[in-house]
Amino acid sequence: MPLITLQDVDYSVGGPLLLEGVTLAIEPGERIALIGRNGAGKSTLLKLLAGELKPDDGEVRVEGGIRIARLEQEVPAGAQGDVFDVVAGGLGELGTWLAEFHHLSHADQVDVAALAKVQARIEAGHGWSLEQRVTETLTRLGLDGDATFSGLSGGLKRRVLLARALVSAPDLLLLDEPTNHLDIAAIDWLEGFLKGWAGALVFVTHDRRFLRALATRIVEIDRGQVSSWPGDWANYERRREERLNAQAQENARFDKVLAQEEAWIRQGIKARRTRDEGRVRRLEAMRNERGQRRELAGNVRMEVAQGEASGKKVIEAKNVSFGYGTVPVIRDFSTTILRGDRIGLVGANGSGKTTLLKLLLGEMAPTSGEVKLGSNLQAAYFDQYRATLREDWNAIENVAEGRESVTINGRQKHVVGYLQDFLFTPERARAPITRLSGGERNRLLLARLFAQPSNLLVMDEPTNDLDVETLELLEELLADYPGTLLLVSHDRDFLDNVVTSTLVMEGDGTVGEYVGGYSDWLRQRPHPAAAAAAAPKAPLAAKPEPAAAPAKRKLGYKDARELEQLPARIEALEARLADMAGQMNDPAFYQRESAAILAHNAAIADLQAELDAAYARWAELDG
Known part of the structure; x- marks a missing residue:
């Protein structure tokens, strides 16, 4: 039985409906990626699911007794106190008493009377098991309950807010851009954590690799309409392209007929005594239909104002070191950046990426070594915290x-x-x-x-909150940019698609330099175990280095025949999945007997498992 069902839901913020006739069911244990253009209504839909907004029309049915928690897109400005306080706040009033007990019991001088009063309130609410849950959640997420929330990095604040959402043990977890302000190691951790999460998950993300790793279903908001796509991102992209082509052809056919009818009506009564009133009424109906059509949102058209060409050598660093007191941030680093280079900077939050940028741009002086800037530089800076906006x-x-x-x-x-x-x-x-x-x-x-006008772009986390189409256009623009690019990003796909080399903050002041993007670094970097044996470094946490691919084996007749037939089989399975998912978007679907709905969901799960097995077999035979 669905945890939550939206039936013919409308919602407006003025003007055309933001969400129109939305019908959607969320099943236990599934992981839904919610996608759509900026402003399409993704965050609004999450708030409707959470019960924070009420629809203008339609119905939101929530299965009795289920718990829903939502992680907001931005860190709330009013969150204060220790980490324990913020996390316990996810339990409502009882969480407030638990936080109070935590403070009183950890004070240098214990106020016995106040402590007894709080204890009585917690016992009355059967809250001691919840205190244990808060402690376990903090431990699970590697958080210090006594740390001050306001003093944490953006990434750690997001982790605290995730703990706050998880502590209520929700049946449905709603995450709005959960990777914002997380470094790559934290994103890898979050991926693994959510893969093992037993509850249902609905998430919005701009991180395509994160999406591909987690989503078992994709739900798209497009021009107020919601459509559901079972399977992975590649299946969604292919099916969406087919649907858009079909829509374009149908709209073109409709517009051609409408133009013919408009030409007919303008002829007046010439060559005929009376008009065909039925035809006139049909034309009026066509005009109304055309007026109500919601066109596909346009794409961003980006162009960089280019400055004059810089000198061939843009930045040269020789034996640069920098530290705060006895703590080394950069140690004995040398590099030469030439005109046209696109350099990615990768590292954990707080590892010194911003410091390295400022050293390279001449905004900070190194403790030792030197940085020389090339001639005729015109730099433009993108700030991830949007401080440059008034x-x-x-x-x-x-x-x-x-x-x-x-x-x-x-x-x-x-x-x-x-x-x-x-x-x-x-x-x-x-x-x-x-x-x-x-x-x-x-x-x-x-x-x-x-x-x-610029010939040196410095971009610090430019991908946060951008929709996929804008991200892809930005990638194309940066790939064609004739100047030099310094890019700080935790978006692994974006790094792979844009940069030509990568500087990695590897810990203990060491900066590694690697050819290519993030995936190239994973292949080239020293294996973590070997690096640890060679020197006491603290390399950036990442997935283990993949083993070298085995030589492609020659297939026997039977396996070769199976490999030849697999694409058609996969196509047929995907078509059946799409058809069954489409039935679930029909309001009449939920008027069936519950046994029939459960059987339909089980059949979809079986089909998905069969499709996954077919893809795995294809990878095995074609490897």
């Missing part, structure tokens, strides 16, 4: 700073038209940026950044 200005003012136009590669563009290239309507461009979503703020930062 909160008292709107989008237009933040980009144009009082001017009416911006100049991009010698061409003047009105600032409103320029912002429309980044999917800002004139209304959104004039709205206070305090009303913009995280994805809109990131697009605004990109618009501001790319309006500055």
Whole structure:
């Protein structure tokens, strides 16, 4: 039986419905990736599932007794106190008493009367087992309950908030951009943790590798409509392309017929005494249908304002060291960055990536060694914390700073038209940026950044909150950028697709330099065990280095025949899965007997297992 069911749900924030006629069921144990363009309504749908918003129309049915917890996209500004306090807050009022008991019992001088009063309240609420759950959750996530929440890094704050969501032992966990501000090691940890999570999971993420590793079903929000796609990301991309092509062909056919009817009506009564009133009514209906069509959202059109070419040698570092007191951050590091290089910086939060950037850009002086900057450098900086945006200005003012136009590669563009290239309507461009979503703020930062002539781009976590289409366009733009790029990112796919070499903060002040992106580093780096034996370094946690691929074996007749037939079999299984999932989107599906619904879900699970086995066999035979 579904944990939660949305039936014909509508929700609006003014203007066209943000969500229209949404029908969706979430089953126990499944992991759903919720995708869609920025502003499509993903966070809104999570809030509807959590019961924080009520639909304008339709019904949200929640199975009796289930617990739902949600991890928000941004760290809440009001979260205060020790880590124990914040985590225990996920238990409501009883959690508040547990936090109070924790403080009183750990005080230098115990207030016996106050402690007894709190103990009585906890005992009345049968809360001691919950205190144990808080302690176990903190241990499980490697958190210090006595640490001050406000003093933690962004990544650790996200981990504390995840603990707060988990401590209530939810049957359904809702995660909104859980990888934001996490380093690669923490993202790997979170992937593994969620793979072992027994409850149901609905998550929104921009991290494509994270999505592929976890999702058992993909739910897309597109122009107010919700569609469900069983299986993995590759299956979704293929099926979505087929659907969009079919829609485009159908719309083209409809528009052709409508144009013919419009031409007919304009002929007036020439060559006929009376009009065909039935045909007139059909034309009116077609006009109404065309007026209600919601077009696919456009893509961002990004172009970087290029500065004059820099010198061939952009940055040269020789034997650079830097530390805080006796703690080394950078030790004896040398590199040469040439014009056109695209350098990725990888490392744990707090490992010194920002310090290394400032040393390379000449904003900080090294303790020893030297950094030489090349000639004619024009740097543009993308700040992951969006500190370069003025909160008292709107989008237009933040980009144009009082001017009416911006100049991009010698061409003047009105600032409103320029912002429309980044999917800002004139209304959104004039709205206070305090009303913009995280994805809109990131697009605004990109618009501001790319309006500055540059030959050196410095980008610190530019991918947070961007939708997949914008991410892919940004990748293409950076790949074609003729200048030099310094990129800090924890998005493994983005690094693989953009950078030409990688600087890795390997601990103890060591900076490793590797050719290629993140996956290339995994293949090239010393094996962690060998590195630990060679020197007392603390390498960045990552997945074990994959074993060398065995030589491709020659298949026998039977296996070769099976390999030849597998693609058709996989295609047929995917088609059956898509058909059965489509039946679940029909409101009438949930009017069946519960036994029939359970049998349908079991059949889908069997089909998915059969499809997974077919893919595994294909990989085995084709390996």
